[in-house]
Amino acid sequence: xxxxxxxxxxxxxxTETLTLTCTVSGFSLSNARMGVSWIRQPPGKALEWLAHxxxxxxxxxxxxxxxxxxxxxxxxKSQVVLTMTNMDPVDxxxxxxxxxxxxxxxxxxxxxxxxxxxTVSS
Amino acid sequence: DIQMTQSPSSLSASVGDRVTxxxxxxxxxxxxxxxxxxxxxxxxxxxxxxxxxxxxxxxSRFSGSGSGTDFTLTISSLQLEDFATYYCQQSYSTPxxxxxxxxxxxx
Numbered sequence: 001x002x003x004x005x006x007x008x009x010x011x012x013x014x015t016e017t018l019t020l021t022c023t024v025s026g027f028s029l030s031n032a033r034m035g036v037s038w039i040r041q042p043p044g045k046a047l048e049w050l051a052h053x054x055x056x057x058x059x060x061x062x063x064x065x066x067x068x069x070x071x072x073x074x075x076x077k078s079q080v081v082l083t084m085t086n087m088d089p090v091d092x093x094x095x096x097x098x099x100x101x102x103x104x105x106x107x108x109x110x111x112x113x114x115x116x117x118x119t120v121s122s
Numbered sequence: 123d124i125q126m127t128q129s130p131s132s133l134s135a136s137v138g139d140r141v142t143x144x145x146x147x148x149x150x151x152x153x154x155x156x157x158x159x160x161x162x163x164x165x166x167x168x169x170x171x172x173x174x175x176x177x178x179x180x181x182s183r184f185s186g187s188g189s190g191t192d193f194t195l196t197i198s199s200l201q202l203e204d205f206a207t208y209y210c211q212q213s214y215s216t217p218x219x220x221x222x223x224x225x226x227x228x229x
Contacts (some may be wrong), residue, residue, distance in 0.1 A: 030149070041160075046222045047160065047211075049219060049220060069174065096165060096166075100213075104170075105153070105172045106154040106172070106213040108156040109156070109170075109211075110166060110168055112166055
């Protein structure tokens with residue numbers, strides 16, 4: 001059974017750095033057909049893709065947030081970590097991690113975590 | 123970056139209606155287009171991948187079509203549980219991007 005679970009602070013102050021952890025089970029982060037993305041949704045707004053880490057450790061980032069994001073993984077712990085620096089109230093959102101699956105073609109997000117709401121406020 | 127534009131942003135429909143949502147990419151993406159359903163307080167669920175392939179367990183009333191830059195999600199007969207927000211997402215090239223969403227509301 002594939003599961004993903006996000007963990008991290010529920011409240012951060014402006015200018016602080018957010019660190020979120022996605023703990024996965026039911027698959028390996030070294031599986032060539034799979035990767036993990038972070039995606040967020042501010043209240044009342046659309047989904048926004050943030051970052052992705054591939055099985056070979058290659059990374060990709062949102063263009064607008066690239067300077068603030070770092071994604072990494074610890075395969076032995078089955079964890080993917082996202083850090084976002086210089087947090088601002090506009091970063092208040094529910095943050096999801098999701099597995100990308102490469103079937104016969106290009107990937108799609110087939111499993112998602114439950115999401116974690118992060119509020120940025122002093 | 124590839125921009126994804128959905129229309130309409132919202133629509134009102136009744137149970138049993140046929141509903142069509144469109145998604146346009148700012149450049150050609152072949153069939154690298156996925157559709158997700160999002161309900162409040164729940165994680166998104168994939169409905170369609172590769173533009174027209176129904177994900178396992180998704181009811182057959184959902185279908186997808188299109189290639190290149192123009193895509194469509196169709197719900198053939200809207201059910202109560204289908205009232206939600208729908209997002210398209212391109213996986214043709216990183217950075218991957220989502221559309222702004224289409225909210226399907228009860229008329």
